[in-house]
Amino acid sequence: MIKKSLLILVSILFVFTSTSFASVQSDLAKEYFLLGEKYLNESNFDKAKMFFQQAIDTDQTYVQAYDELAKCYIGTNQLSTAVDVASKALSINPNYVDAMLTKGIALRRLGRNNDAIIILSDAIQKDPSNADIYYNLGLVYSNQHNDSQAIENYTKAVSLNPKFSDARYQLGLSYLATDDLYNAYLQFRALKDLNSSLANSLFDKIYTIKNLASLYPVNIINDQSTEQLLKNANTAYEKKNYDQAVTLYENLLVKDPDNLLASTRLGEIFWKRSDNGMIFQAYKNAIRLDPDNANYHYYVGIALAKLGEKHFAMTEEKILKGLNPDLANKLFIEIYKYNY
Numbered sequence: 001m002i003k004k005s006l007l008i009l010v011s012i013l014f015v016f017t018s019t020s021f022a023s024v025q026s027d028l029a030k031e032y033f034l035l036g037e038k039y040l041n042e043s044n045f046d047k048a049k050m051f052f053q054q055a056i057d058t059d060q061t062y063v064q065a066y067d068e069l070a071k072c073y074i075g076t077n078q079l080s081t082a083v084d085v086a087s088k089a090l091s092i093n094p095n096y097v098d099a100m101l102t103k104g105i106a107l108r109r110l111g112r113n114n115d116a117i118i119i120l121s122d123a124i125q126k127d128p129s130n131a132d133i134y135y136n137l138g139l140v141y142s143n144q145h146n147d148s149q150a151i152e153n154y155t156k157a158v159s160l161n162p163k164f165s166d167a168r169y170q171l172g173l174s175y176l177a178t179d180d181l182y183n184a185y186l187q188f189r190a191l192k193d194l195n196s197s198l199a200n201s202l203f204d205k206i207y208t209i210k211n212l213a214s215l216y217p218v219n220i221i222n223d224q225s226t227e228q229l230l231k232n233a234n235t236a237y238e239k240k241n242y243d244q245a246v247t248l249y250e251n252l253l254v255k256d257p258d259n260l261l262a263s264t265r266l267g268e269i270f271w272k273r274s275d276n277g278m279i280f281q282a283y284k285n286a287i288r289l290d291p292d293n294a295n296y297h298y299y300v301g302i303a304l305a306k307l308g309e310k311h312f313a314m315t316e317e318k319i320l321k322g323l324n325p326d327l328a329n330k331l332f333i334e335i336y337k338y339n340y
Contacts, residue, residue, distance in 0.1 A: 029059035131160040165195040217250035279303040294324035
């Protein structure tokens with residue numbers, strides 16, 4: 001009886017000790033993991049790799065650590081290794097969507113687009129509300145110049161996350177690739193309130209017409225501040241010394257591209273001169289700064305119509321329908337007057 005009791009006690013102690021060791025081991029792996037996360041967030045990939053690897057060495061079933069380690073390898077452009085490590089995570093848990101996404105990203109960057117489509121499509125089946133997966137699948141289709149599929153996936157991404165700036169930017173580029181200027185513009189308009197840098201980049205791509213002169217000044221003025229340039233430009237404008245005003249306003253825009261008054265004053269001067277190329281350039285910048293001003297779209301539309309850019313002009317007419325239907329109708333008549 002005593003012998004049996006001792007055996008039971010030993011067994012209990014063994015289970016307790018094993019459980020305690022596993023708990024300590026798990027806690028240690030978690031500490032390594034958190035340190036890895038810290039360095040990954042700082043883009044210190046080498047240190048992050050070291051700690052994620054220590055987490056894995058401590059607990060070889062730590063699937064999240066494998067996934068984060070794979071992200072580090074993507075960060076150091078060791079893409080084949082990233083694929084292998086993400087695959088290890090999936091061998092532990094085939095349904096771990098984060099690792100599927102990580103593997104898909106690495107495959108895309110390796111140019112293995114078809115393999116990336118397979119893994120990312122599978123990930124969507126498991127997590128259909130994950131905007132990041134749709135976005136990355138859209139990037140794969142963009143790589144393949146499959147614009148319709150790219151648009152479909154970017155659209156799904158922004159429907160799930162309307163503030164997803166990168167997805168909106170790529171969606172705008174995909175619309176541009178299909179010559180859909182209007183829908184590309186809508187993405188610019190949405191981006192303007194989210195990410196001004198991406199908005200400006202997309203805007204410049206939408207509003208680009210070859211062989212048109214820019215607003216860059218012929219005579220550079222270096223000895224005046226922006227305040228002096230604006231004051232002197234306004235004085236010249238009010239005195240109707242338009243040549244001097246143009247030089248001063250254009251110099252002002254070199255130093256301060258977001259000066260709306262300089263853009264509109266230049267537009268007014270070029271309108272008086274019927275210089276359609278420069279009307280376009282001046283009011284184009286005004287639209288970038290104040291996209292809901294119907295007059296700017298009208299002036300740009302007229303200039304484009306006179307330049308024979310019917311498709312561009314019709315895009316302005318379409319935008320105007322949502323801002324000022326009367327001006328839209330007026331522009332529509334002008335477009336057909338100059339293009340037929």
